[in-house]
Amino acid sequence: MQKLKVKRKAILSRYLIILALVAIDLIIKYFVEINLRPYGTISFIDGILHFTYVQNPGAAFGLLRGSSAFLSVFTAIILIGILIFLALPYKTKKLETICLLLIASGGLGNLVDRTIRGYVVDYLQALPAYIDFPVFNFADCLITVGSFVLIGCLIYEIILEFMAPKQKTAVAEASPEISSEETEQATVSEEKTEPADTDSEKPSDDNDE
DSSP, X not given: OHHHHHHHHHXXXXXXXXXXXXXXXXXXXXXXXXXXXXXXXXXXXXXXXXXXXXXXXXXXXXXXXXXXXXXXXXXXXXXXXXXXXXXXXXXXXXXXXXXHHHHHHHHHHHHHHHHHHSSEEEEEEEOTTTOOOOOBOHHHHHXXXXXXXXXXXXXXXXXXXXXXXXXXXXXXXXXXXXXXXXXHHHHHHHHHHHHHHHHHXXXXXHHHO
């Protein structure tokens, strides 16, 4: 019973984290829609970071424009899969769980925005004086960070699994050599102790005479 309660609390806490991040994303977009839209662009750090209002009908960073219906269905399928996975009793590492929470939160935030408005509100423009980088939002940041860190974790685990058989074979090959060295040392020590025993017996014979 206690294990079930702990699992339920863990699942509930994961969903609450997702809802909290989605709420933050939607609140930011609400204020951007009201306050930034009339101005278009506001320079926060000149040439480095601008707040630019953009209506994005596509995916993150302005990709796949004009595919709103496809993106909504695709995002919904991915989100359902992640939410089901987070509810299952699989043992996953904390970092991987955090990555899934970030991806689910960002995807759900953009999905809600796209469903309500028909587009996603983007407002962050990085390094506009140096590169023509697409305008993005808080949800895009969650998706990007979660995806890259999760991919890094998976690559690291694959490398560990690839290296594990080699380490096992190296240990197996080294173990016979170690055992043979131990037997040789044992025989040498026995040979050294035998003359000492014979010498200790001689004085006893002289005393008997």
